[in-house]
Amino acid sequence: MFTTPIKTLALLGLASAAAHAAVVTYNWNITYVNTNPDGLMDRRVIGINGQFPPPAINVTLNDTLVINVVNQISEPTTLHAHGLFQTGNNQMDGPSMVTQCPIPPGANFTYTIPIKQYGTYWIHGHNKGHYVDGLRAPLIIHNPAETYHYDEEYTLAFSDWYHDEHAVLLDEYLSIFNPTGAEPVPKSALINQMLNTQFLFVPGKVYRLRIINMSALAMFHIHIDGHDMDIIEVDGVDVQRTTVKTFPISAAQRYSILVTAKNTTTNNFLIHGDMDPEMFDTVPDTLQMNITGTIIYDAASPLASEELIDWGEFDDAALLTPVVPMATTPADKQISLTASFQVMDDHINKATFNDITYVAPKVPTLYTAVSMGNLSSDPQVYGTYTHPLVLKHNSWVDIIINNNDAGNHPFHLHGHVFQVVGRGDGVYDGSTPYPYFNTTNPLRRDTVLVPSLTNVAIRFQANNPGVWFFHCHIEWHLQAGLATTIIEAPESMSGVLTVDQTHLEHCTDLGLPFSGNAAGNQGLDLTGQNIGPNLLPGKFTSKGIVALFFTVLSAVAGLATIIWYAQDDELVPSEEGKETK
């Protein structure tokens, strides 16, 4: 199935941008669809308007994107435009119970998003892992004056795929019978949520391939047989053109590459997405770890032979430099977050940042911020388990992310791109100065991979008043609580943000309060807030002391009995047959 080049749309965008910024409207009924994307199993998925896969969204810089959502599935849901800054528009960001109550089944919600940036993004469900069931699609923002010249473009959205619905797998994942926190292993991989994608290449032309990873878990290593790739964009940030043979892409990240078509049509070539086995707890023999799309020069030509590629090391921050430089400023505030996983006192393996596991509040955190007046700068009002981090307007902030876990984690900050300003080994304990990169123009992106047992420092300016979610983008880990809530410039929110009345009604329809603190109360009274599990005590409880006491007692009694028994008080006949002792 051919993917139509969207050159025409880009031209239209150019024309309309020259004239005026357009309002681009999508009417999305979120529906269930029954289908078999990987050819291995029929299952129920979440699609749009009865179709699967959901269509890509295409807009142009300075447009206004309007998505009229009607929720026609049986669970409340939301949509999050991943990577979009939503400046002054936090109430449209989408994460459930962070910036809105989820849209009740049967209800409407209109996302109105002014587009002030360009690049490769995606849009996906942000409640209960709906995106893993298929509610995801590329969101491409075109720039009438692109930095790089290319003739055509294609979008390749890689994703892992499961056969069971996310809710079923989540029950198995967050269970006392999964004490090691092993994530469900996917059953296959897809490109654009289907198999057998093909991309037409005309000899001599230059193509932009927008690579997106829409996975729940998998990391893909991308390479194209017979062709080099020039990276030109990272998470919506144009970078200096850098040639690579292969690169890894973690969940939620995006890269654009330029590929120059060959001058002959003698062969067709495969573009590979190889899933990294390190991300999976076990790799079953039946799992096909690779997905390929075909670059077609001539439908009749044979496929060129596949190349074996050594994945090697890939350090995005060391390799890639933004085209538009932005100097880095020493931070006013340094926040250290240590991510780890362990069995908590609810006996389920959960994820923590600094020993706190994320639990959603009773009131969406944004609604708390805009309804608490002066108290909105007091982190207490947001509750304990939302792990609130309050930032002053326009302050520069460093977050040092310590990955104290055996797995690799891609961390995503809503509402911003951040500068990647340093990397280190182990947990940064603050006893020595942090070893920042020596650069005046560090890489910027919105989703950064922190490899196992290392740390990464990211930096951004708190210039976007709003409540921004910061979390691992492995969906399982988000559900396990690897998240914090950044309350950015609460003192400035009332002048900048407005929450639509219809959004508040959705809370009421779900039986949730829409104002007040995290418990729905006034002031600092947090009684009734949603409580999460805590770390196991690791000490004796009263039950244990009693048990130990009785075991020791039984042993002492037993030993005493042995000694008593062995005392020589039997009557023993003597040689003469008389009684002797």
Add this chain to the structure above:
Amino acid sequence: MGSLFSVPIYFVIFRETTEAAVIVSVLLSFLSQVITSDEHMRKRLARQVWAGTALGLLISIAVGAAFIVVWNKYGNNLWAGSEGIWVGVFSLVAVVMITVMGMAMLRTTQIQEKWKVKLSKAMDDENQKGLGNASRRYAMFLLPLITVLREGLEAIVFIGGVTFTTESKSIPLAVVVGLISGFIVGYILYRGGNRMNLHRFFTASTCLLLLLAAGLVARAVASFEAYVWGKLTNAQSDDGGTYDPRYNVWALSCCDPKNNDLGGWQLFNALFGWSNIGSIGSVVCYIAYWLIVIVALVYMKLKHRSVARANALRSVHESSNTTSGEKHSLELEDEKIAPVATPTPAAEATHVQGDAIGQDHPVDLKHI
């Protein structure tokens, strides 16, 4: 320390070696007391005793070593998936054997007398039938050989259960030191064995053995539970340290016997079955084991008292009708007693216990 020296293996080897050493010392001292005239025959028989003991030890050690080597080479892989079950089963078998032997051991405080009785009967038969009878001629060889073999195979079963959870490198040193300790005890006994010290030694060693056995019960149950939990959670081979929270009574972040850095807790685990993770099952079974031991000991002692009392009454009654030179045996309802020793000038008093020493130490030589 725990990783180079297995304490339970040490104690078992020590005990088995001590018993073997006692047997040898009894035999040798018996020979020197009984065969006072014929130095040549005494030396020949003494050599038989040494040969039999040595061969028995050698075979036991060889079988044990072969078993351990084969087991660790092939058995671990064969039973890797169900290791928990095998550890548990072997541990429970070892528990039964240790408990039975430990308790029986308590009744054999006069082990030397038992052996003297056996030997004098054997010598009597030899004297009566002459030395032409081959089995009689080699009684001094067969006796220690078979007994040592039995002790040795006992030890192997126990070690078999322990090696599942013991690193191979902790076994050799423990075996060697146990052997040496046993030899030393035996030598001391040979030189001037004091019955009272022997009694205290065997009481103390039984206390320790039953403590070990109780700990083994706890470990066996924990092993079974770990197997079941591993299946429930689809555990991979490198997963560990998780437990079933529904049946847990304590879970300490410290004091883990599996943590090789803290040798003390490994020792606690070897001696007492200690684990930083306590389950209802292991605690209840541990307590139940001691309750069974206590009940059994109380029952045995009370029964023995009533039997001994009846026996003493009867012997008082009958002794008025016999001469001191006659041998007589008294049959009791369910126990045999050894015949009174023939009037040989034994240095030690030859008191005879009122009952046989446990079911598998019959008095009659033929039943060894």
